[in-house]
Amino acid sequence: GEDVEQSLFLSVREGDSSVINCTYTDSSSTYLYWYKQEPGAGLQLLTYIFSNMDMKQDQRLTVLLNKKDKHLSLRIADTQTGDSAIYFCAVTDSWGKLQFGAGTQVVVTP
């Protein structure tokens, strides 16, 4: 099955860039997602990238995909206190099922 791994914690100062990394094992993944979960809330879709792309930019968010290394990253430019949340990487496996990582807790300090 698919294994999706993320680091558990990231601390970043307000105004700096955050980079959240994710690795996966199934090379047939077609869609790769980033979700954000704020305290007490459900998952909010942030962005996604199709496997034939290597970069996608959406305002302060930049997604990079390295298919060779099976590595996905999310960069948040000019990180704000409202960006404090848990960020989940999710990829589709060869059956089209969505597999999630354990989530990265991002804490933004003033």
Next chain:
Amino acid sequence: ETGVTQTPRHLVMGMTNKKSLKCEQHLGHNAMYWYKQSAKKPLELMFVYNFKEQTENNSVPSRFSPECPNSSHLFLHLHTLQPEDSALYLCASSQEVLGSVGTQETQYFGPGTRLLVL
């Protein structure tokens, strides 16, 4: 507002109680999902309904019973739960393409029901 609502948002129940979680999606999707989120563990897919038919049951104990009366509503009936069932239960929906394999349409999540079993 994600278009997927869940009620109740919080629920405390004893091990002998029977309760139900409700999910409603306003996105016109044809697939709905129940996930369990426990602390420090990846999300666990519990049930999948495509076109109102249950297509997946990930070895979930029978004390959890799903019901999908139509493509907009999904229920999770709870009976004689255990304390280890305490978690955040998330509902999601997506628009699946009939007959497609290996593709995954984007899933949109509700806010979840925080369940505590005493």
